Amino acid sequence: MTAGRIRSRAEFDRWWAGRHAAGRFEVTRIGLDELTGWHFDDATGNLVHDSGRFFSVEGIEKRVGGEPLRSQPVIHQPEIGVLGIVVADFDGERHCLLQAKMEPGNVNILQLSPTVQATRSNYTKVHRGARTRYLELFTGPRRGRVLVDVLQSEQGAWFWRKRNRNIVVEVDGAVHAEPATDDYRWIPLSLVWELLRTDNLVNMDARTVLSCLPEPVTGDGATAGALHSDDSVLSWFTEAKTWCDWHARLVPLNQVRSWRRTPAEIAPTGERDFRIIGVRVTAGNREVSEWTQPLLEPAAPGLAVFVVRRIHDVPHVLVQALPEIGLLDLVEMAPTIQLTSAEDAADIPEPLLKDVATGGHGQVRYDTLLSEEGGRFHHALTRYQIVEVGDDFPVEVPPQYRWLTTRQLIALLRHGHYLNIEARSLVAYLHAL
């Protein structure tokens, strides 16, 4: 059987157009007071699901010592979800089983998603939907050969310590050649890398799982030609964690200052940032056929840039150790430049990086506008860029930055808590290079 396999970009486009045509999924913005199944807790003001599960919107506060610095709303989802991709070889080429999945927050609703993308509430059926397809290939006696299995973080600016299980399993293509439904297709990995260059097509969950795919390591090992040894990178990263003199804690949403709750939304009173809105979703192929939910809507697109340059003829990527308020261990390695919707390129303190961010320095090798998690965020876009610089970009960098080789980055992805979600999206590009 080969009907389930995509062989070319043209074939992919036909399938994708068919999925769009088949979609019956409408998203309407509603007020927070129109949400059903959700309520504001009397004592805390937190926006919670009636089941006590799923996720909640609470407050988060940044503190130095005992002193509060600033607070904001945050999405709290303590459960660990599964983001899983099934791979198999067909005709000697690795293929990924990917899914055309609708999510309410995506600008275009439908995006290319992992084989399985399920919260614990999904797969334990807290909201009483259908069973999660293909879950049995990732857990239990029928699971495939595990290539990757690691907990990774998500947006530290918007989530409170969220992490998901990123897992890739390899199965026998002959057994699973025919996808469960027309929403799934086997796509050659080489085509997946190509699809990454299309705006708003490969979703965040697929990108983070793909970024964790191990690279075959040649005899020289991961450190070959690297400016800094692996031990030196780990030591730099450990030290960078100690520079951060603030910490973060959850607070009741009604204690968050500089934000205002109206019947319609929760919005900042001052500076540009995100807001919490409500949507009603009517869907055909999701687990339940109609629901309402809150979403986080950023005010503007973000920017994530990896600066790459050759050092002693080996390509290196410049990462920064960046504290983000919602990260489990506060600091992870982030893109060279990372701006949320609340930040402007004009505010970047390093002149050279400001030039890179505004297109005044370096060669833009990749430039794609991609969506962040459409199940929690509304129209959250980030411009992802790989910018190549030359010898006029200094090898000496401020202490919060470090040059790593691509292999060093990918080797760190066997473990959690190292690369943040934005960096991982960019690593997916590097795989493609």
Place this chain on the structure above:
Amino acid sequence: MTAGRIRSRAEFDRWWAGRHAAGRFEVTRIGLDELTGWHFDDATGNLVHDSGRFFSVEGIEKRVGGEPLRSQPVIHQPEIGVLGIVVADFDGERHCLLQAKMEPGNVNILQLSPTVQATRSNYTKVHRGARTRYLELFTGPRRGRVLVDVLQSEQGAWFWRKRNRNIVVEVDGAVHAEPATDDYRWIPLSLVWELLRTDNLVNMDARTVLSCLPEPVTGDGATAGALHSDDSVLSWFTEAKTWCDWHARLVPLNQVRSWRRTPAEIAPTGERDFRIIGVRVTAGNREVSEWTQPLLEPAAPGLAVFVVRRIHDVPHVLVQALPEIGLLDLVEMAPTIQLTSAEDAADIPEPLLKDVATGGHGQVRYDTLLSEEGGRFHHALTRYQIVEVGDDFPVEVPPQYRWLTTRQLIALLRHGHYLNIEARSLVAYLHAL
């Protein structure tokens, strides 16, 4: 100069007796209402330092979904401290520069401690003490060659997400042969391993740093002869994290149920557990000469046992993936058997492990009563044991357990969030084997 070097156990004992004699350090138990520089916050009931820094006693709550299960007091210290050991070669043998350090909670006050053991409050002088000796060897331009540098967790039953920087640096022995004061000595690593077998001598901070010392890896690599590949171990550990269906959050101390605050202490109203007490300390060689502080006092000693057996002639250690309420990522690898002061060996569900814990199965190879962190805990003792079992102990184990080789355990210690503090104390033993 060689006056600063210890050459034998007898020489160590003489130095140690001298340090005891020189000590001027008294600890008196006082009521919480007699603490100076500390107060209970009006709104939360949290016990906090007047500076807002240092540490606080707050509440922690275990939840499933939105439902509270149980709550308890917890020590919250968001700062990252430094636990550092300086090593150097003398006459071709590796030596550690260790410190005779007094801590108020130790049963015997004085224990053998890392070269540097400093909270961020210490080394940034929040409580206005003297500078931290040798700190310049761990950070800044004068630092030594880094052998280990990793953030590791501490007691998940009593701390809220505490972690410290475990760091080992190598320096030129000729330059640093003469210690700064008589509280420091260069001790051969082989003698340090031997000292580990003495009750209440090597403190917890020294043990965790020593456990992270890298082992020279032979040509076969860390996985040689291992029952499970490294990737399989990581996948098992990731899956184990998803089994835990509860999560934990800080709550105000005055919302903790089943505990009672009196002028004297904070104590459980029901089951045996720990209490929060106050002490007054008068000291000569600490950063400040007199202070009061709260300490956590467990009701009984804990137990931590590594079961080891040869599998296909390669020694393996049985670890468990154990969720603990205060751990950053909830689950770390713990000793085969780990009982806090609130738990009894009689309650261990697996009959064979209950037999091991009560001395009815296996050969006890190491058995030492050691102290946990004397700066935060009062008379907190744990019995550490390595128990060797034979072929009558099954290789097949329940899913939360896994056999790892010593090398696999040590390799994981390059990264944080894998082995908990009790397991690391036992790994220090394994180094000694």
